Amino acid sequence: MGGKLIDGEWHSSGSKGFADDDGAFKREESSFRRWITPDGSPGPDGQDAVRAEEGRYHLYVSYACPWAHRALILRSLKKLHDVLPVSVTHWLMLEQGWTFHEGEGVIPDPNEGVEALHQLYQISDPNASCKATVPVLWDKKERRIVNNESSEIIRILTRSFDAFTSVELDTYPQELRGEIDEVNDRVYETLNNGVYKAGFATKQEVYEKEVSPLFDTLTWLEERLEGQDYLVGNRLTEADIRLLTTLLRFDAVYYSHFKCNRMRIKDLPNLHRYTLRLANKPEIAETIHMGHAKRHYYESHRSVNPTGIVPVGPDLGFG
Known part of the structure; x- marks a missing residue:
């Protein structure tokens, strides 16, 4: 999610992508792809x-953004709070x-003192023309973005x-990577x-084409979770974390705001149980801020919700 610098001016897109001439949403690739390794x-x-x-x-990060939320969950699970400080938009x-800008839950930038995220992108690369998205992993020593791909x-x-x-937790263990990648690919493409x-x-036929595989995947996940607590290997992996941040927002946002209203997560017993169990795990619960998420989507996306009115429900059991 972010905006874009065009000819020196900032343009907000409301998402990390755009609708093309055929009415289909296209997501932009992340631009900063350096790695951090132990040595x-x-x-x-x-x-x-x-x-x-x-x-x-x-x-x-933004508490509202599901992609940034992934990073917050890993940071919390690994107890990296002191190692990796956080700022919140x-x-x-x-x-x-x-x-x-000042607001409940906002944590300002202590490094460069910027007022908008796109200013960090310009500091990192004065010629940047990409969208300023979260999460951003920033190198204070070199004053540049290391990585912005969640x-x-x-x-x-x-x-x-x-x-x-x-904390000894490997969410991408070598022996499960093939299966994790397969789950991630389907969940990303059709659900995340x-x-x-x-x-x-922006066209009816495009909407109908995209919403059908979404619910096929929810049904597939419901069946996959029958009798098991996790998606892969009977243990918590990144496949669970990548899925969870979408599930947390589904009934409160995507069901109504994005017209994904064939069924709710609450209507799917295995997925609902799975969502509540993970969401109420203390290390994950501390990262959930549904007030930020609801206000962001309903107030920011004026092309989808022109009035900016934020629904008061539903009761989710978390966040």
């Missing part, structure tokens, strides 16, 4: 990397994109800072991103 050796795909150090890095995203940031956090925490493809569609 500074190259990342998994030979990516340029910097060394993990206590106090060197800073995490910028305001929930309302309009002309300036994500900002640090799927990579959570893998960085799961192992790269192990020297600074007593699927809610946006349905919600930001």
Whole structure:
């Protein structure tokens, strides 16, 4: 989610993507893809990397954003609060994109003193023309963005800072990676991103095309969770974390705001049980701020919700 610099001016898109001429939502690729490794050796795909150090890095997030929420959950599960401080944007995203304007729950930027996230992108790369999205993993030493791709940031956090925490948790274990990747691919394409493809569609036929596989995947997940607590290997993995941040927002936001209203998570017993159990795990519960999420979506997306009215319900049992 973010905005875009065009010819020196800031343009807000309301999401990390845009609707094309055919009415379909297209998501933009992340731009900053360096890695952090324990000793500074190259990342998994030979990516340029910097060394993990206590106090060197800073995490910028929005409580509203499901992609940023992934990083917050990993940070909490691994107990990296002291190692990796966090700043939190305001929930309302309009002309300036994500900002640090005063508001409940906002944590300002202590490093560069910026008022809007896009200013960090400009500091990192004065020629930046990408969308200023969260999460952002910032290198205070080099004054630049290390990574703004959530799927990579959570893998960085799961192992790269192990020297600074007593928590032994690997959410992407070698023996389960193939199955985790398969689950991630389907969930991302049809559900994580699927809610946006349905919600930001500007033509009826596009909306109907995108919403159908979304509910096929929810049914598939409901069946997969019959008699088991986790998606892969009977243990908590990144597949669960990547799915959870969408499930948490589904009934309160995507069901109505994005017209994904064939069924609710509450109507699916296994998924509902799974969502509540993970959401009420203390390390995850502390990262959930549904007030920010609801206010962001309903107040920021004026093309979808012109009045900006935020629904008072539903009762979710978390957040």
